[in-house]
Amino acid sequence: MSLPDRIRVLLEEGLSYPSVADRLGISPGLAFLLATGRPVDDGTSGTTEGLCRSPTPSASPRELSPQELIGAGASVPERHSEILEWVAARAARELTSPHA
């Protein structure tokens, strides 16, 4: 019987993950991973069980981390006008439009 199957059997018998791990000589985290296919801290990657042409399934909601509670950085960067102005000045000085 494969290790994941042995884990599932023991879980169905009512053992906890630490007890299963103890019984099988592995770590509780590994027992959880092999049983569920997910890391124990429920990593945030939206992994897909199987690749197919249907739309990517959306991930399940997760709890906010403490870091988010104090305001982590935005996911969408802002435009910086000073950079764009600098670019515009250089383009005007250095490049010739093909339509000129």
Added chain:
Amino acid sequence: MPERRLITSWPLLRQLRGEDPSGRGAAVRSAGTDAIRARTVEADRVVKSVCPYCAVGCAQNVFVKDGRVVQVEGDPDAPHSRGRLCPKGSATLQLTTGSAREQYVLYRRPYGSDWERLDLETAMDMVADRIVDSRRRGWEWEVDSVRTRRCMSIAALGGATLDNEENYLIKKLLTALGVIQVENQARVCHSSTVVGLGTSFGRGASSTLPADLQHSDLIVLEGSNMAEAHPVAFQWVMEAKARGATVVHVDPHYSRTSALADVFVPIRAGSDIAFLGGIINYVIANELDFREYVLAYTNAPTIVGEEFQDVGADGVFSGFDPETGAYDPSSWQYEGAFVAAASGQRDQEGNLAPLDSERSANASEGGRGDPTLDLTLTHPRCVWQILKRHYAEYTPEMVERTCGIPQDLFLTVCRLFVENSGRERTAAFVHGVGWTQHTIGSQYIRAASILQLLLGNMGRPGGGVMAMRGHASIQGSSDIPTLFDTLPGYIPMPHAHAHGDLDAFVSGDAAKRGFWGNMRAYMVSLLKAWYGATATAENDFCFDYLPRLTGSHSTYDTVMEQLAGRIEGYLLLGQNPAVGSANSRMQRFGMANCKWLVVRDFSLIESATWWKDGPEIASGEMRTEDIETEVFFFPAAAHTEKEGTFTNTQRMVQWHEKAIDPAADRRSDLWFIYHLGRRLRERLAGSADAADRPLLDLTWDYPLASGTNEPSAEAVLAEINGWNADGEMLSSYTELAADGSTASGCWIYCGAYADGVNQTARRTPGSEQNWTGSQWAWAWPANRRILYNRASADPEGRPWSERKALVWWDAAEGRWVGHDTPDFEADKPPSYRPPEGATGPAAIAGTDPFIMQADGRGWLYAPAGVGDGPLPVHYEPQDSPLPNRLHRRQRNPARQLYPHPNNRYHPDPGTPGSEVFPFAVTTYRLTEHFTAGGMSRWTPYLAELQPEFFCEVSPELAGERGLEHGGWATLVSARGVIEARVMVTDRMTPLRLGDRIVHTIGLPYHWGPNGYARGDSMNELSSMALDPSSHIQEVKALTVDIQPGRRPRGPARLALVQEYRTRAGITETTGMAR
């Protein structure tokens, strides 16, 4: 009442009255504990950053309070790292805030015995003065009447730990100065990958991302100890395993990767091509390839010219010149066609000679011809048949006697490959420098590439070749290269020709078909970025400003130039060759022959202090007071003290924000190179010397922040991205023009600043997108996460398998759609066939997934680009305990050798003296240390975890040599002698190869004599012997003797090496045979 509170706070009362009857928890919680808050909660702000250690590029959150960094943790939003950090990443706080970092500029005057403090601005002025002086003395306009326009008296090394923006300005400035000897860690790490993958598929970078390994049915890790060298990325291997994938680890050394694998295959170091060739033979001989894929997407049907001769018993291909030790690859070409490589050796035709007229005709308009295909795969000169004949002798028996792998184990791996490839299943290779760091390293990668093409694993989910690179931005320092042989975006540096204009350069090197067909646009846009308005069509866009190469100018060639007294100045920018490069002794002697040396780093690494306390001082070979070399040490800013981008191993470009300003004299390398350039331009302003025009005409006016006048990294990134004449940021390299109307510092990064937004700073959490994580940061090219993904669909555009769907053709929408950005023109249908005479991208058919290749196909056979042959051949390493059992050519006949009294090679196996160095050595990383140790040996947490240099030996070898576990051992080669603690372990497997037992000693390579964790450098033992295409050294397989006890000190150390050389009969010609 205070008395009442005092009584009720009494632990016993709390135990009796509260919810902690055991009295071990809340009842005994003190007021002091109550007052403690997590630093993450108390912080004023958090900035988004990236780990500065390896190339997994784990995302970090950096917490700042009261202007100080107080905590660094993993960012759980990151799709690739999911909040994890390994011990190194977890030690980032200590790395960046610890007391081991220097704060002030230090100066060693010529012949000085100690450091002095020096004002930062004065130091900058002094360095600028020395560059001006040395450059004048080392200036060269031509060689043998051929224009070179370069400075040969200054060299630079580093850096793969620097930001892309820093490497960009370093290359830009040094090239404008005419300095061509510019290198970084990429040379000594994964340069073979660039050649191997680039010639096979069109791009020399990892084809996939670690997170995609979760979709693999088989993962073969070879030349990699991923669990220990890239721990956070290894989580994806475990995910795959949890889903039922099989994991195989092939390695000379049993490690934590092996412990988590399903199958461990011990292999003799340096024999992987024989192993991979054996699998290739198994697939071909048993017709177990993915035939439809092979026919449609590889050059298997292509007919090769009749001049080509495969290796025979003499072990060389046609075109080999034993006098020069080099190949003329012209006989390897296709019949009736001339194709240029997308990577590797390019633009070397006619080096120092006029372009051959016949070759010019081949290279000119319409002269390249069309390859002829035989779809029956029966023509004797088609690639398929050549491949079949070439690998016919790589039998299981040959694998066993060459690699030491029992036949049944070898066949198990073969079956696993075949059973997990094809339409419905995919297999991935993961490799590291165990493959690249060989005198035949590029061909290791080629062999894996051939196998993946035969099995149809390229461009498919769970497939590909995952090259695990080692530094935070070593991918970036290859892409935007501080490397001698490329310009940004893998445009080759021009070689000296008699007709060295832009037209000749483009026509001589650019493929006519595929996206390299637009090389002129990429090149002109680069020159416009660098030279602005000065670069016009009338002056060839300042193409003539570029210095020219005349051969190899790698870091190892630079060392030879130093020893010859031709290098006056050397800039080390976050790299430590005194212990980190092969033959570290020669590195130090080289530096001792320089007039001046600049070292930028966090701490006083060995490359900064060799003149004071290096091994040659201890041995008496050098005396501090006799060493003229003037040394400037500049303390570098940490990644938390600057903003910019790192490019990780999956080509993902991540912006890291600045958390705090650097203190004291610490500055970013961006600041350093910008202000150095400013000073140089001021000093040479008004010069009438034509040699100074490139520097004076350089665009060098970036916005500066107030305070330290730090240049804007974001502005530099914008320049790298590029813009058009209307000042609009470009979104794609397809917008680049050859008429001077666009500027772009690196065409493959075009899109990183699309729409005027820093795409590399995007941080959409992994939970809100699919596994490719395409909304997190930005990946080149064009944010495609899995390269060649057109190959995940059949020629009609349907996924080969629904289980492995990645991108597919949506006829209704008239475009390619799917889970990833298509690595293909989005609206080009599968049915598209190029019209007669089509060039560039228009010549790529709707069925050609390898769009950078001249023929649109994956190359099983490489007609160009790889200097030692179109097909991988097993050769023994430079140092080997065994003769080559395949053919009479012992070693790679085209390898680069450096005869020198300090670089002697070992005798051929089986010859007198070979028994003096009977044991093999292989090297590897430890999780807790980082490369040459500059960022770990000074970090107490990491130094404490791995405090001492050690060697791993099998119980059998320990018994044979009287080595005791925990004791000391002395290891000797013809180059040097070191000592290490002994670890007796069955992790090292003695291998039986025929009648011989080969023992291998394992050596981690992180040590040097400085820092908290001190020890000898493994590179005292290694030699300079290089792969001819990548110029990488061989440090994964060498030979030594090992004896119990500590090594001698002082002059006796050298005497021991000399004694060994005498016993082995080593002369200046030993080991040099071609």
